[in-house]
Amino acid sequence: MLEIINASLKLGGKELFKGLTFSLKEGDVVCIRGNSGCGKTTLLKAILGFLPLDEGVISCNGEPINAESAEVFRGMMTYIPQELALPSENVADMVKLPFTLKANRERKYSKLDLMKEWGKLNLSEDLYDKKVSQLSGGQRQRIMISVSGMLGKLIILADEPTSALDAETSALVADYFQSLAAKGAIVVAVSHDNNFANRCNMIVNI
């Protein structure tokens, strides 16, 4: 259970959101919507425990996420930033990076499993042997999403996961998140994409 209770946050004197309350249980896929600069990404960062709220509480399974507890809760999360260049030359190395972290060691990396996830996201197996620089933005986004899916975490946080995708592929990503939620995950995605939002169980406008 992930709860955001009466959350308020200002950045640089500007109020981003106030009195924000919603709760999510396993199986939920929520889309956070709002105008640019309204604090959608900041909310994700607050859930990750990267910054404190001015008011309110974010809790996971009844325990508040704060500076002291953040590292433990991050072990239960996976985060997909909007644009990210991982320091790997090859796709094969890029996808393995999160599996090298201690918190994810129980999750064994398998190329076979990755290819199954890629199939669901309409990614060609050939991409595995390419250089990261040869990928399109949309391919890189979906690869990152597939890696997060493989980590099998309780909470999946995605920042604009479909920003580089067409409507058809965006629907594919929404369905992929639904499949992860069906296995017990909670998905929180920030998106401007209405096509994607309409395929989520819940929309939170901020």
Next chain:
Amino acid sequence: MGTIDITYGSLVIGLLLLLIPLYFFYKFGATLVKSTIIAAARMVVQLFLIGLYLKYLFAWNSPLINLLWVMIMVFVASATATKRTGLKRKLVFIPLCVGLFTTALFVGLYFLIFVVHLEHPFEARYFIPIMGILMGNMLGVNVMALNTYYDGLQRERQLYYYLLGNGASHVEAIAPFVRQAMEKAFSPCIANMAVMGIVSLPGTMIGQILGGSDPDVAIKYQMLIIVITFTASMLSLMITIYFANKNSFDNYGRLLEVKKKS
């Protein structure tokens, strides 16, 4: 066999060689003429002063004074490194002091006690030059590594947050940036080590040979000088980064403002 002394007249004749690079800087409009003249003047004055105070240090030969001298070297090196990195003083000055001082003493004394087998490891003739050579090398590596480390963290914040957001501990999240810093700072040292004796004849060895030492002795000293400077550079960097990190991130793991406002 002693070293042939250079008279002050000959020293001036030697220094005249600097006119050649100065001419080319001038001819091609490089903005280095003034800074080269200032640097050369500083070098001459500083080395004359060093010659003077080394005479006293060697004459007194007091462990306490020698240690005090090392503390002054650490203080100056830390202040220089802080300035050259452009990082906030409160962030790196103390970590640099701790890193340079503890490493110089540990590695320097290890060398003097267990390798050279000195009866009095604080003997000025050995202790001061070894500390000096360690300090010079540690300074260069720390400046380059700290610059690379903090530039990387600032430029690639997304990667840092990605790793934390996927369960990385703080050490795991900063690891790519430490790795980049090491690779950039140590690559020249490794390249230099690899061509030692073929492409370059290093200073310690030349100094010893000119001072009348047997080449067999000189090469052994040279090898170990390279090893102790390499080790000390790494150890001091790790200590400096460890302590600097305590002031670089807030409780939430966010990187604070690290550069001085220009």
